[in-house]
Amino acid sequence: xxxxxxxxxxxxxxxxxxxxxxxxxxxxxxxxxxxxxxxxxxxxxxxxxxxxxxxxxxxxxxxxxxxxxxxxxxxxxxxxxxxxxxxxxxxxxxxxxxxxxxxxxxxxxxxxxxxxxxxxxxxxxxxxxxxxxxxxxxxxxxxxxxxxxxxxxxxxxxxxxxxxxxxxxxxxxxxxxxxxxxxxxxxxxxxxxxxxxxxxxxxxxxxxxxxxxx
Amino acid sequence: xxxxxxxxxxxxxxxxxxxxxxxxxxxxxxxxxxxxxxxxxxxxxxxxxxxxxxxxxxxxxxxxxxxxxxxxxxxxxxxxxxxxxxxxxxxxxxxxxxxxxxxxxxxxxxxxxxxxxxxxxxxxxxxxxxxxxxxxxxxxxxxxxxxxxxxxxxxxxxxxxxxxxxxxxxxxxxxxxxxxxxxxxxxxxxxxxxxxxxxxxxxxxxxxxxxxxx
DNA sequence: TACGTTTCTTAATCTACATTAAGTTTTTCC
DNA sequence: GGAAAAACTTAATGTAGATTAAGAAACGTA
Numbered sequence: 001x002x003x004x005x006x007x008x009x010x011x012x013x014x015x016x017x018x019x020x021x022x023x024x025x026x027x028x029x030x031x032x033x034x035x036x037x038x039x040x041x042x043x044x045x046x047x048x049x050x051x052x053x054x055x056x057x058x059x060x061x062x063x064x065x066x067x068x069x070x071x072x073x074x075x076x077x078x079x080x081x082x083x084x085x086x087x088x089x090x091x092x093x094x095x096x097x098x099x100x101x102x103x104x105x106x107x108x109x110x111x112x113x114x115x116x117x118x119x120x121x122x123x124x125x126x127x128x129x130x131x132x133x134x135x136x137x138x139x140x141x142x143x144x145x146x147x148x149x150x151x152x153x154x155x156x157x158x159x160x161x162x163x164x165x166x167x168x169x170x171x172x173x174x175x176x177x178x179x180x181x182x183x184x185x186x187x188x189x190x191x192x193x194x195x196x197x198x199x200x201x202x203x204x205x206x207x208x209x210x211x212x213x214x
Numbered sequence: 215x216x217x218x219x220x221x222x223x224x225x226x227x228x229x230x231x232x233x234x235x236x237x238x239x240x241x242x243x244x245x246x247x248x249x250x251x252x253x254x255x256x257x258x259x260x261x262x263x264x265x266x267x268x269x270x271x272x273x274x275x276x277x278x279x280x281x282x283x284x285x286x287x288x289x290x291x292x293x294x295x296x297x298x299x300x301x302x303x304x305x306x307x308x309x310x311x312x313x314x315x316x317x318x319x320x321x322x323x324x325x326x327x328x329x330x331x332x333x334x335x336x337x338x339x340x341x342x343x344x345x346x347x348x349x350x351x352x353x354x355x356x357x358x359x360x361x362x363x364x365x366x367x368x369x370x371x372x373x374x375x376x377x378x379x380x381x382x383x384x385x386x387x388x389x390x391x392x393x394x395x396x397x398x399x400x401x402x403x404x405x406x407x408x409x410x411x412x413x414x415x416x417x418x419x420x421x422x423x424x425x426x427x428x
Numbered sequence: 429t430a431c432g433t434t435t436c437t438t439a440a441t442c443t444a445c446a447t448t449a450a451g452t453t454t455t456t457c458c
Numbered sequence: 459g460g461a462a463a464a465a466c467t468t469a470a471t472g473t474a475g476a477t478t479a480a481g482a483a484a485c486g487t488a
Contacts, residue, residue, distance in 0.1 A: 204466090
C-alpha cells in the first residue's frame with residue numbers, strides 16, 4: 001500500500017511537471033501566434049490539445065540523419081541546431097533556432113522522405129511538437145492557423161533569400177563581423193566552432209579573425 | 215467618325231489580347247492551385263478578379279534594387295531571375311523562376327522595405343501579379359488560399375535549406391555537374407554566365423569546367 | 429550586311445580560406 | 459580533484475576558385 005501511494009505521488013508529480021512545462025510552452029506559442037493572427041477564446045481552446053510539450057537535454061537529438069523529420073518544432077526555451085555531416089565527417093550547421101522560432105527539415109517533413117540533416121539541442125530546452133498529421137488535423141479545426149503558418153513560412157523564405165545573398169556577397173570575415181555585431185549575445189551563447197560552421201568557415205579561421213580583432 | 219471606329223477596333227483588339235493572356239495565365243494558376251487545394255466553382259469565381267495578368271519583354275524589370283517589391287508573381291510562361299549587384303558591380307543571381315513558380319523578394323514584400331534585389335525577365339514571359347494588399351483582401355475572401363500559399367512557402371523553405379546544404383557541401387564543380395544532370399534543358403535555356411552566377415562561381419571558371427567535360 | 433554589344437573562352441597570376449599538425453585552455457564527468 | 463574530452467589557438471603549407479587581361483564567337487540592330 002505504501003508503494004502504491006508513493007507511485008501515485010510520483011505520477012502526480014510527473015504530471016505536475018509536465019503540466020508546468022506545457023503551460024510555459026503554450027504561453028510562448030500563443031504570444032507568438034497573436035503577433036500575427038488574433039484568436040478567440042474558443043479557438044485557443046480548440047488548438048491546445050494538438051500540441052505536445054517536450055523538454056530536451058543538452059545534446060539530445062530530435063531526429064537524426066536518415067530518419068524522416070517527425071514534426072515541426074516551436075522553441076519555447078533553449079537553442080537548437082539543424083546540421084549535416086559532409087563526406088569528410090565535418091559537421092555543417094545550416095540553421096539555429098532559439099526562443100520563438102520554428103525549426104524542422106521542411107523538405108523531409110513535407111515529402112516524408114529521410115532527412116540528410118540532424119536536429120540537436122545545444123542546451124537544456126523546451127519545445128512544442130507538432131507532427132505533420134496532427135498539424136493537418138489542427139488546421140482543419142482552426143483554419144486561421146493556416147495564415148499564421150503561411151506568414152511564418154514566408155518570413156523564413158525571405159530570410160533564406162537574404163542568407164544566400166550574404167553567402168554570395170560577403171567574405172567569411174565580413175560575415176563574422178556583421179553577425180557578431182547583429183547578434184552579440186547569441187555569439188556568446190554557442191561554441192565558437194559552431195559559429196564558424198554556421199558562417200561557413202573553419203574554427204581555425206575563426207580563431208585567426210578573433211585574434212585579429214583584439 | 216472613321217477615326218473613332220478605328221480606335222474602337224484597336225481598343226477591342228487590345229482587350230481581346232489581354233483577355234487571352236489573362237485566361238492563359240489563370241488557367242496555369244488554377245491548375246497549380248488544385249494540385250494542393252481543391253476549389254469550388256464559387257471559390258474560383260471569387261478569386262479571379264484579384265489577379266492581374268502581365269506580359270513582359272526580355273530584360274524587362276518587375277522591380278529594381280531600392281524599390282519595394284510590389285507584388286508576388288506567378289510565372290505562367292517564361293523565365294525570370296532575382297539578383298543583386300555586389301560592391302564590385304558583379305551580378306549575383308539568388309533565384310530563377312520558370313513556369314508554375316512564384317517569385318518575389320519575400321523580405322521586402324513582407325516588411326515593405328526597399329529591396330536589395332532586382333527581378334528581371336530573361337525572355338518574353340507571362341505572369342500573374344498579386345500585390346500584397348490585394349493578397350490580403352483575396353485571402354479574406356477565399357481563405358482556402360492561405361493553405362495554398364502556406365504549402366508553397368513551406369516547400370520553398372525546404373528547398374532553401376537544401377540549397378544552403380549544397381552550397382556548403384559541394385565544390386563549385388560538383389554543383390555544376392549535379393545541376394546540369396538534374397536540369398539539362400534549363401541549362402540550355404539560360405546564358406552560361408547566369409548559370410555560373412547562380413551556382414556561385416565566375417563565368418571563366420564555368421568555361422574551364424565545360425572544357426574539361428568535353 | 430556591318431558594326432557594336434554580349435557572351436564565351438583561354439591562360440597566367442593571385443588570394444581567401446582550407447588543411448595539417450600541434451599545443452594550450454576549458455569543460456565535463458566519475 | 460584528476461583525467462579525459464572538448465574547445466580554442468597558432469602557424470606553415472596547400473588549393474579551389476577569383477582576378478586580370480585578352481581574344482574569339484555569337485547575337486542584335488539599324
